[in-house]
Ligand code: ADP
């Protein structure tokens with residue numbers, strides 16, 4: 159029986175009790191009459207007997223009908239009754255009924271207990287009368303299978319042995335094979351770590367306990383540790399099983415990173431995790447999986463042998479992988495014949511599985527809203543644009559602003575088709591998210607190497623927008639629209655010069671020790687490891703690259719003012735045009 163039921167039963171008993179009382183009150187219920195009526199009856203000599211209880215009188219008439227009377231302070235009453243020969247019985251004034259007395263003396267305690275229960279239940283999301291330290295882990299046998307996980311075949315291959323182990327632990331332990339206790343899945347958000355973990359449990363048909371690292375973090379000391387203890391206690395009752403801790407970095411931050419209370423609390427929680435991990439043997443059938451995208455912040459003690467000593471990378475999928483992910487998420491959707499998942503995969507480098515799933519869903523929603531029977535390619539592009547840049551904004555744009563935006567995007571597009579970078583896919587002046595317009599490119603393949611030529615082409619294309627504005631409207635009309643472009647230009651140039659040795663004027667080396675997660679593609683900071691002189695040289699080299707590109711772009715556009723105008727006009731007319739349209743104008 160759960161505690162909710164217990165509550166209901168208590169309430170029913172209490173209510174029942176009062177109704178019971180009421181029932182007896184009703185049984186002896188007498189007609190109420192006024193004092194005047196009562197005196198009249200006495201005068202008529204129709205009252206035979208009166209029971210006096212304080213100011214309450216219970217009168218019985220000669221027909222044995224009883225009446226209830228509430229009497230005022232009346233000193234004469236007794237005399238009148240005696241005169242009329244009424245039989246008088248006196249009783250001590252009625253106090254509060256015993257059950258009311260009990261209720262009142264217990265009420266404060268009941269209230270306190272009630273409030274306490276209320277907070278307990280709140281603290282643990284409805285677990286009952288237990289304690290704060292009940293873990294909030296969700297338990298299930300997942301439906302997910304490896305066929306739901308696409309594009310990360312190597313990671314799947316690596317976890318298959320976990321499934322085999324869970325299905326038949328003896329097969330491994332017989333030969334003394336060591337199965338990892340803890341497996342850390344490392345990858346960017348949305349790459350399918352949770353999905354993979356659930357698929358392992360699903361394939362093996364075992365219980366899957368999942369909890370997020372942040373759920374162990376509480377204000378109160380000892381709570382986190384208690385939850386860890388409880389989690390393992392539950393798991394041990396459901397062998398074999400998998401425990402999955404998402405965002406383990408939230409509980410496993412390098413010790414010393416926190417301050418004060420929370421710091422100690424985190425340490426206790428982590429220590430409890432170690433106690434539990436060190437305390438069970440793998441052959442009992444518990445495997446711990448954890449996910450993080452910040453392996454660099456994890457407490458090293460977490461990664462020691464016997465703990466999370468096996469790491470599996472869950473990378474972003476390549477083009478083929480993305481196609482497979484799209485296939486998984488369009489399995490149950492009706493696609494029109496014109497849909498090429500291959501082409502969508504090509505246009506979505508660096509997209510996570512989660513984002514691809516979102517695009518597939520969004521496309522279906524867009525098609526459904528238009529009442530279509532099939533999802534068309536158009537819907538996928540539309541969905542991708544939304545995912546990239548937010549939904550279209552219906553904002554008031556002045557004619558002048560539209561014209562400048564069109565010119566800016568025409569500049570990107572014009573330069574884009576002239577330089578040896580990725581081909582232009584689409585140009586649009588429909589405002590989306592924070593952008594007034596957009597020029598998008600379609601990579602031919604996922605690229606892992608970039609040539610200097612390619613990077614320079616990228617910089618030129620980015621400068622094209624701003625320089626087109628300058629040429630068409632004059633220096634005084636430059637707008638703020640190129641902000642994002644300039645930021646990307648600066649970052650690209652910096653990398654070319656500092657990391658890639660692409661500046662001719664500088665010695666061949668890297669400048670500044672970068673602290674980043676190469677595989678996560680994130681730069682965290684840079685230590686300067688060169689002197690003042692070199693710093694000046696670096697700045698100069700960066701500026702030179704940008705200046706050279708800008709000069710070239712200026713020439714490129716200035717020689718083709720009419721072409722720029724033509725693209726601008728077409729954009730103003732159609733709002734969205736294709737790379738092909740731009741090519742036709744430029745190369746006619
Ligand atoms: P993570 O745990 O790495 O942040 P999730 O597993 O929560 O990512 O991914 C969210 C959703 O995105 C999944 O439920 C799944 O629908 C989709 N998804 C992500 N990666 C893949 C993949 N490799 N194959 C198929 N679907 C994926």
Ligand code: ZN
Nearest residue numbers: 623639640643
């Ligand atoms: Zn731009």
